[in-house]
Amino acid sequence: MTSSREHPPEGTERTRPGPVLATATAALSAAGVGSPRADAEWLATYVLGVDRSRLPLVAGFTPDELARYRRLVARRAGREPLQHLLGSAAFRYLELAVGPGVFVPRPETELLAEWGIARARGLAAPLVVDLCSGSGAIALSVAHEVPAATVYAVERSAGALEWLRRNAASRVAAGDPPVRVVAADVTDPDLLAELTGRVDVLLCNPPYVPAGTDVPPEVADHDPAEAVFAGTDGLGVIRPVVRRAAELLAPGGVVGIEHDDTHPVAVPAVFTADGRYADVTCHPDLAGRPRFSTARRVA
Ligand SMILES: C[S@@+](CC[C@H](N)C(=O)[O-])C[C@H]1O[C@@H](n2cnc3c(N)ncnc32)[C@H](O)[C@@H]1O
Numbered sequence: 552m553t554s555s556r557e558h559p560p561e562g563t564e565r566t567r568p569g570p571v572l573a574t575a576t577a578a579l580s581a582a583g584v585g586s587p588r589a590d591a592e593w594l595a596t597y598v599l600g601v602d603r604s605r606l607p608l609v610a611g612f613t614p615d616e617l618a619r620y621r622r623l624v625a626r627r628a629g630r631e632p633l634q635h636l637l638g639s640a641a642f643r644y645l646e647l648a649v650g651p652g653v654f655v656p657r658p659e660t661e662l663l664a665e666w667g668i669a670r671a672r673g674l675a676a677p678l679v680v681d682l683c684s685g686s687g688a689i690a691l692s693v694a695h696e697v698p699a700a701t702v703y704a705v706e707r708s709a710g711a712l713e714w715l716r717r718n719a720a721s722r723v724a725a726g727d728p729p730v731r732v733v734a735a736d737v738t739d740p741d742l743l744a745e746l747t748g749r750v751d752v753l754l755c756n757p758p759y760v761p762a763g764t765d766v767p768p769e770v771a772d773h774d775p776a777e778a779v780f781a782g783t784d785g786l787g788v789i790r791p792v793v794r795r796a797a798e799l800l801a802p803g804g805v806v807g808i809e810h811d812d813t814h815p816v817a818v819p820a821v822f823t824a825d826g827r828y829a830d831v832t833c834h835p836d837l838a839g840r841p842r843f844s845t846a847r848r849v850a
Pocket residue numbers: 654655656657660682683684685686687688689705706707708711735736737738756757758759775777778779788
């Protein structure tokens with residue numbers, strides 16, 4: 552079917568996308584945006600309501616669409632995250648609602664989720680826990696891809712919990728099994744006491760950037776600080792999570808924790824020093840940077 556956007560009614564004034572996109576790309580590039588052309592295209596597809604692949608076929612922007620597009624490009628040039636402007640972030644097979652108050656899920660975290668999903672798939676009825684759940688990216692992906700799993704999502708921030716509950720409800724409406732959302736501090740020594748010794752797979756993408764590290768404006772001004780920074784060495788949340796995970800995991804259960812790329816030695820050392828883990832391994836991301844570490848709870 553051909554959309555009316557590709558064939559506007561006679562007489563409708565339209566501005567062709569080519570020059571509009573070129574101007575937007577130049578503005579985003581000058582503002583230091585890392586992927587200016589892609590962002591200009593994503594914002595155009597959002598305003599025009601078409602798939603990115605159909606952008607070259609669009610007849611043009613109406614005056615209203617052009618004004619709206621220019622406002623969004625100006626905000627992106629002011630370094631608002633693209634996902635906040637679009638209202639959603641893609642993560643594995645899901646589109647998650649995001650905005651102010653919640654951490655935007657990153658593509659590199661898909662690797663940790665994939666590792667956990669592969670472990671959970673090998674079990675008949677796995678119990679999976681996602682600590683520091685944010686938008687719910689990891690927990691909701693596990694529920695979507697391993698429907699036999701019972702999944703808990705733990706988050707402390709009131710702002711993030713709103714997004715997490717909203718995304719969890721949308722996934723149930725889409726037919727996924729429900730995720731159990733728990734409002735709690737993952738550094739609490741009694742965290743999820745009822746699950747002690749029973750968890751098969753524990754996943755965590757905690758805040759891990761050492762305080763004082765320079766981060767891009769999208770992160771500094773729009774990701775909540777408590778989602779990003781964790782003490783002077785960046786291990787402020789990881790240390791208690793490693794401790795509590797050893798108590799929550801069933802014998803032979805596994806844990807995966809994302810961490811800073813400066814921590815390929817420090818995080819495995821936290822696991823090893825605990826004394827209750829074996830098979831401690833640091834995994835690289837697709838760019839070869841150390842990205843997450845995993846371990847198995849000894850029996
Ligand atoms: C890096 S974000 C990860 C969010 C999500 N898991 C993802 O991968 O996109 C870290 C999350 O941990 C939460 N958080 C930080 N400290 C916490 C704590 N002590 N207890 C529970 N949640 C915490 C933050 O609010 C934030 O949502």
